[in-house]
Amino acid sequence: MLAVIATILLAGTATDVLAGCTGPDAAATSQARIAPNRICRHPEFMTSAPLGGWSDGGYYVTNNMWNAAHYSVQQILYACSSSNWHVVATMNNDSGDGAVKTYPNVHKDFSEPKIASFRSISSTFAETSPGTGIYEDAYDIWINGVASSGSTEVMIWNQNHGQVPSGSYLANATVGGRTYQVWRSGSYIAFVAETNFTSGTMDLLAFFRWIINAGWMPAGSTLGQVDYGAELVSTSGAPATFSFTNFSVTTS
Numbered sequence: 111m112l113a114v115i116a117t118i119l120l121a122g123t124a125t126d127v128l129a130g131c132t133g134p135d136a137a138a139t140s141q142a143r144i145a146p147n148r149i150c151r152h153p154e155f156m157t158s159a160p161l162g163g164w165s166d167g168g169y170y171v172t173n174n175m176w177n178a179a180h181y182s183v184q185q186i187l188y189a190c191s192s193s194n195w196h197v198v199a200t201m202n203n204d205s206g207d208g209a210v211k212t213y214p215n216v217h218k219d220f221s222e223p224k225i226a227s228f229r230s231i232s233s234t235f236a237e238t239s240p241g242t243g244i245y246e247d248a249y250d251i252w253i254n255g256v257a258s259s260g261s262t263e264v265m266i267w268n269q270n271h272g273q274v275p276s277g278s279y280l281a282n283a284t285v286g287g288r289t290y291q292v293w294r295s296g297s298y299i300a301f302v303a304e305t306n307f308t309s310g311t312m313d314l315l316a317f318f319r320w321i322i323n324a325g326w327m328p329a330g331s332t333l334g335q336v337d338y339g340a341e342l343v344s345t346s347g348a349p350a351t352f353s354f355t356n357f358s359v360t361t362s
Contacts, residue, residue, distance in 0.1 A: 149196060149351075149353060150188050150189060150190035150191075150194045150195055150196055150353075151190075152190065153188040153189055153190050153195075154166070154189060154190055154191070155171070155187075155188075155189040156186065156187065156188050156189070157173055157186070157187050158173070158184070158185065158186045158187075159173060160173060160174075160175035160176075160178060160179075161173065161174065161175070161176075162187065164189055166189070166191055166192040167191065167192050168192075168218065169192035169193075169216050169217065169218050169357070170192070170216065170217055170218075170219070171187065171189045171192050171195050171215075171216045172187075172214065172215060172216075172217075173185055173186075173187040173197065173212070173214055174212060174213045174214055174215055174339070175211065175212040176212065176213060177209060177210060177211050177212070178201075178211045178212055181201060181205070181209070181211050182201065182202070183199070183200070183201040183211050183212065184199065184200040184201070184349075185197055185198070185199040185200070185201075185212055185214065185342075186198050186199075187214055192216050192357065193216075193355055193356055193357050193358065194354075194355050195216065195353075195354055196351055196352060196353040196354060197212075197214040197340075197351070197352050198349050198350070198351050199212065199214075199342055199345055199349070199350055199352065200345055200347065200348065200349045200350070201243075201342060201343075201344055201345055201347075202344050202345070202346065202347040203243075203244055203343055203344035204347075208244070208274070208343055209343065210341045210342065210343055211342055211343065212341075212342045213250065213337075213339055213340070213341050213342070214339045214340060214342070214352065215250065215337045215338060215339025215340075216337070216338055216339065216354065216357050217335055217336060217337035217338070218335070218336050218359045219256075219334070219335050220332075220333045220334055220335060220336070222254075222255070222332040222333065222334055223332060223333055224330060224331070224332050224333075225253070225315070225318050225322075225331050225332065225333055226329060226330065228315055228333075228361055228362065229362045230313075230315055230360070230361065230362045231313075231314040231315040231318070231333070231336075231359070231360075231361050232311055232312060232313055232314060232315070232359075232360050232361075233249070233311070233312045233314055233336060233338070233357070233358060233359045233360070234309075234310070234311050234312070234356050234357065234358045235249075235268075235309060235310065235312070235338050235354070235356060235357050236308065236309035236354070236355045236356040236357075237268075237269070237308055237309070237340070237352070237353065237354050237355075238308065238352075238353040239269060239271065239308075239340065239352050239353075240345070240350040240351060240352070241271065242271075242345060242346050242348070242350055243271065243272070243342075243343070243344040243345040243346045243350060244271060244272040244273055244342075244343035244344040245271050245272070245273060245340050245341060245342045245343060245344070245345075245352075246267045246269060246270045246271065246273040246302075246340065246341050247267070247268055247269040247308075247339070247340045247352075248265050248266060248267040248268065248269075248300075248338075248339070248340070248341060249264075249265060249266040249268075249312070249314075249336065249337065249338050250263065250264075250265050250337040250338075250339070250341075251263070251264040251265070251266070251314065251333075251335065251336050251337065252264075252334040252335040252337075253318070253327060253331050253332065253333060253334060254327075254328075254331050254332055254334065255332075255334055256334040256335045260297075261297065261334065262297045262298075262299065262321075262326075262327050262331070263297060263298045263299070264299050264300075264301075264317065264318070264321065265298075265299070265300040265301065266290070266300075266301045266303075266312065266314075266317060267290075267300060267301065267302045267303055268303050268306065268307050268308070268310070269303070269306040269307065269308060270302060270303070270306065272343075273341070273343065275293035275295075275300040275302060276293065276295040276298050276300070277293045277294045277295025277296070277298060277300070278293060278294065278295070279291055279292070279293050280292055280293065280294050281324075282304075283301060283317075283320050285301070285313065285316045285317055285320065286310075286312065286313050286316065288303055288304075288305070288307070289303075289304045289305075290302055290303055290304065291304060294326065299321060299326060301317060309356065314336065314359075318331070318333075336359050338354070338357050339354065340352045
């Protein structure tokens with residue numbers, strides 16, 4: 111689950127274009143469920159590099175194949191902007207270990223301001239996923255540092271397709287009118303929506319306050335990074351397209 115995504119390690123440029131690539135149109139049509147007007151068809155950036163990424167408008171889009179080295183995984187990222195991008199991924203779970211292999215995502219970095227200093231932290235997102243294989247679409251948020259000693263990883267799963275969080279189910283939480291199962295394993299906390307949804311505006315500050323009130327995170331905790339994407343375990347061995355639009359993070 112610990113997808114190490116510090117921006118400094120993921121520097122990429124718009125020249126990271128694929129050799130022999132057939133183009134986003136051909137790849138995107140591999141999934142008929144994706145609405146044509148939502149697909150990025152003329153990308154500013156493309157990459158198949160495991161840690162390839164691109165900065166756009168204060169956000170960073172990354173292929174983030176953080177755990178793919180020991181598996182048969184192919185993944186190509188196409189980005190028109192930080193709020194319109196998709197990946198075409200091929201992988202399987204033939205080993206049966208259920209390992210997350212990649213977390214393609216878009217994220218926004220913060221310079222560790224105290225959560226208590228915010229009046230609001232909200233985020234919008236929209237995604238379309240193929241409905242095959244094993245994956246979840248989710249926020250992955252880093253508190254008190256980014257994937258470092260002492261940091262807390264907070265995930266919010268909006269769509270689950272055959273995945274199981276780490277740790278144990280401990281409670282239910284109602285945030286923004288939706289009910290989530292709350293799972294925890296040490297410094298990893300996952301809110302798993304009881305009913306899948308594919309777009310919305312999320313009150314992230316409400317999730318953080320719930321965790322602090324539960325005593326699982328200090329009141330003086332700081333915000334490091336807000337990510338949104340898909341943790342991929344399997345596409346059942348066939349190319350599958352995961353499309354993401356409308357991502358933003360707003361604070362006051």
